[in-house]
Amino acid sequence: MQNLRVTIFQVDQVWEDKAANYSLYKALFEKMTDADLVLLPELFNTGFSMNTKDNAEEWTSSEGIDFLKFWAKKRDTAIYTSLMIREGDKNYNRGVFVFPNGLIEYYDKRKLFTLSGEQQHFASGKKETIISYLGWNINLQICYDLRFPELCRNRFINDQAAYDLLLYIANWPEKRIEHWTTLLKARAIENQAYVIGANRTGLDGNGLFYSGASVAIDPGGKVLLPSNNNQVVHSYELFLETLEENRLFFPFVKDS
Numbered sequence: 001m002q003n004l005r006v007t008i009f010q011v012d013q014v015w016e017d018k019a020a021n022y023s024l025y026k027a028l029f030e031k032m033t034d035a036d037l038v039l040l041p042e043l044f045n046t047g048f049s050m051n052t053k054d055n056a057e058e059w060t061s062s063e064g065i066d067f068l069k070f071w072a073k074k075r076d077t078a079i080y081t082s083l084m085i086r087e088g089d090k091n092y093n094r095g096v097f098v099f100p101n102g103l104i105e106y107y108d109k110r111k112l113f114t115l116s117g118e119q120q121h122f123a124s125g126k127k128e129t130i131i132s133y134l135g136w137n138i139n140l141q142i143c144y145d146l147r148f149p150e151l152c153r154n155r156f157i158n159d160q161a162a163y164d165l166l167l168y169i170a171n172w173p174e175k176r177i178e179h180w181t182t183l184l185k186a187r188a189i190e191n192q193a194y195v196i197g198a199n200r201t202g203l204d205g206n207g208l209f210y211s212g213a214s215v216a217i218d219p220g221g222k223v224l225l226p227s228n229n230n231q232v233v234h235s236y237e238l239f240l241e242t243l244e245e246n247r248l249f250f251p252f253v254k255d256s
Contacts, residue, residue: 001135004165004238007035007077010214012202013047013171016055021045022067028233029071035235036134039198040081041169042143043093047204048171049084050121056086065096065104072098078133080167082109082142090123095140095169097131105131107140111148116206118144128152130163136238139163139193143170146183146197154191154253161192161253164243168197171204174211181213188217192246192253194238219246 009028014020022045032038042048045064046055057064064083072079078099085094095107108125112118128151129140139162145151146168155162166187172180180197188195194216201212216224216236224236247253 001240003240004134004136005034005036005235006196006216006238007032007038007233007235008196008198008214008216009038009040010199010201010212010232010234011041012210013041013044013200013204015047015205016049016051018045018055018064025067025071029075032075032233033235035075035077037078037080038075039167039169039196040079041198041200042082042171043084044081044169045083047200048116049205050117052084052086052091052121056084056091059085059087059094065098068096068098069102069104072100073102076100080140081169084122091121092125093118093122093142095129095142097129097133097138097140099133105129105140107142109142109145110151111144113144136165137161137163138165138167141166141168143168143172146170146180146187149187149190152187152191153256154193155256156254161247163191164193165238166191166193166195168195170197170199171210172197172199172213173208175209177211177213181215184215185217185221185223188219189221190252192219192243192250194218194243196236218242220250 093109107129
């Protein structure tokens with residue numbers, strides 16, 4: 001297990017314009033410094049739209065996934081984000097973790113945002129997804145999942161924590177941004193894991209404003225380089241030693 005270099009693309013997504021969003025991300029991938037993992041906001045190529053009719057992509061032939069695979073391979077990095085996926089007769093807000101070699105693990109958002117009617121357009125996921133990458137066990141989450149701590153309760157299995165890093169990709173509006181920052185910090189402390197939240201900026205097609213506040217938080221609740229409301233690329237290094245020391249001296253999860 002090694003230290004992990006993580007980069008967040010905090011961007012002003014273009015509403016339901018995939019080509020424009022691909023162009024935006026392309027420029028960022030070309031300029032970024034080396035990273036082990038890159039996070040893009042929720043529904044990276046459309047914004048938080050409910051227009052599945054025009055924007056959902058088939059799971060077996062997705063232009064969005066092909067785009068992510070290309071850049072994962074080219075920059076030798078893993079990528080985590082979500083997009084609208086159609087599988088059979090259902091649509092999902094599907095999180096995809098793309099490995100540098102092109103393999104994919106996925107997570108379907110379990111808590112759909114009823115205030116926006118998300119449940120009328122997407123089917124909810126039914127299971128937790130924890131993946132292993134570079135020795136780190138990583139729990140995949142999406143936006144509204146953050147409000148439900150039971151979805152990500154950490155635990156020890158054979159003297160090993162179930163996960164080390166908790167990822168949230170989001171379109172979380174500015175008017176509830178205090179909830180975002182507070183809950184991310186709580187998830188880190190209660191689960192003794194690193195937590196990263198990747199949010200968008202700008203105005204969406206529904207008139208909601210997003211102020212970013214993407215952030216990385218260590219297992220003790222310390223905020224690492226909080227971001228502002230600008231379109232920005234932020235990079236962090238997650239230290240294995242910090243994780244191990246926190247769990248050694250404060251065995252809260254082990255005692256639960």
